[in-house]
Amino acid sequence: MTLYDLANPTRFLKLVKIVLPWLIAATVIALAVGLYFAFFKAPEDYQQGQTVRIMFVHVPSAQLALMCYAMMALSSVGSLVWKHPLADVSAKASAPIGAAFTFLALFSGAVWGKPMWGAFWVWDARLTSFLVLFIMYLGIIALWKAIEDPIKAAKVNAIITLVGVINVVIIKFSVEWWNTLHQPASIIRADGPAIHSSILIPLGLMALAFVFLFVTLHLMSMRNEIMRRRIRAMRMRAASVVPAASSSTITKPAPAGAR
Amino acid sequence: MMDFSEFGRHSEYVFAAYAMTAVVVSALVLWVRADKSRLEKEMQALEASGLRRRSSRRRSSEEAQVISGKINDKNEN
Numbered sequence: 001m002t003l004y005d006l007a008n009p010t011r012f013l014k015l016v017k018i019v020l021p022w023l024i025a026a027t028v029i030a031l032a033v034g035l036y037f038a039f040f041k042a043p044e045d046y047q048q049g050q051t052v053r054i055m056f057v058h059v060p061s062a063q064l065a066l067m068c069y070a071m072m073a074l075s076s077v078g079s080l081v082w083k084h085p086l087a088d089v090s091a092k093a094s095a096p097i098g099a100a101f102t103f104l105a106l107f108s109g110a111v112w113g114k115p116m117w118g119a120f121w122v123w124d125a126r127l128t129s130f131l132v133l134f135i136m137y138l139g140i141i142a143l144w145k146a147i148e149d150p151i152k153a154a155k156v157n158a159i160i161t162l163v164g165v166i167n168v169v170i171i172k173f174s175v176e177w178w179n180t181l182h183q184p185a186s187i188i189r190a191d192g193p194a195i196h197s198s199i200l201i202p203l204g205l206m207a208l209a210f211v212f213l214f215v216t217l218h219l220m221s222m223r224n225e226i227m228r229r230r231i232r233a234m235r236m237r238a239a240s241v242v243p244a245a246s247s248s249t250i251t252k253p254a255p256a257g258a259r
Numbered sequence: 260m261m262d263f264s265e266f267g268r269h270s271e272y273v274f275a276a277y278a279m280t281a282v283v284v285s286a287l288v289l290w291v292r293a294d295k296s297r298l299e300k301e302m303q304a305l306e307a308s309g310l311r312r313r314s315s316r317r318r319s320s321e322e323a324q325v326i327s328g329k330i331n332d333k334n335e336n
Contacts, residue, residue: 050269104283227295231305233312
């Protein structure tokens, strides 16, 4: 099945109906296993103590925040270049999920920062660029709501989303380009992860659980958005039929006897 | 393995992070589900008022044509 086959929303909805129960089960199992490893298998860090456990929600949240934006950017390309019918549905559905995970990354980072750095917040390049990402998500959600026509809203949002990709690059490389309080990359590195496997495995499990959670929520939101558009189309068609019917009644010529 | 009795002096930060994650994820799930049930009700109300999706109307008219075609065929036979 190709992307073009999925361009049909009805076919897409049928696929979602089949896949969703499996995804929900995978999410619940992965979360349960991930949390078990995070709390009962992972040792405490020799410097950070128990606060290292915050990493098991902070890092997956931050990764999803970026993944969501990448999904929005890809969907925007699909919307602008190929005019894929589900691309703008996907972009719109991603935004609130991305905002939620960006907020979680900021919050968990703040409560991790206080015991480790002595401050909930510093105007560090990584933290500031992540705050910018959160504001961008809120702006995109507001724009979707502000423009009534979904096709016009999709075009405007696609352009803004693609311009905003620059911030994702800044977030990724902020810890290398500037001298930041936030630690540099410790998982995806040229010389391998800098984290011991006893902590890396629970982190990987939680990251996998969060990815399942994102895919599940994204598909559910896309299904809702397709339904919302169908309702809108039905209402518009009803509204266009009523005036046409009433105008035909008005312009109907009067019977000869009435003149 | 974690020992809850010796969770450490920063336990409130760990619990705050996990509690907020639970709240936000639950809120997201509930919001998506509530949105779905609201939209389904709206769709049912529209369909009950006689409105149909264009594709379903096309499908039903095609079905009607097929049925009428079959009836015509029978009549011709």
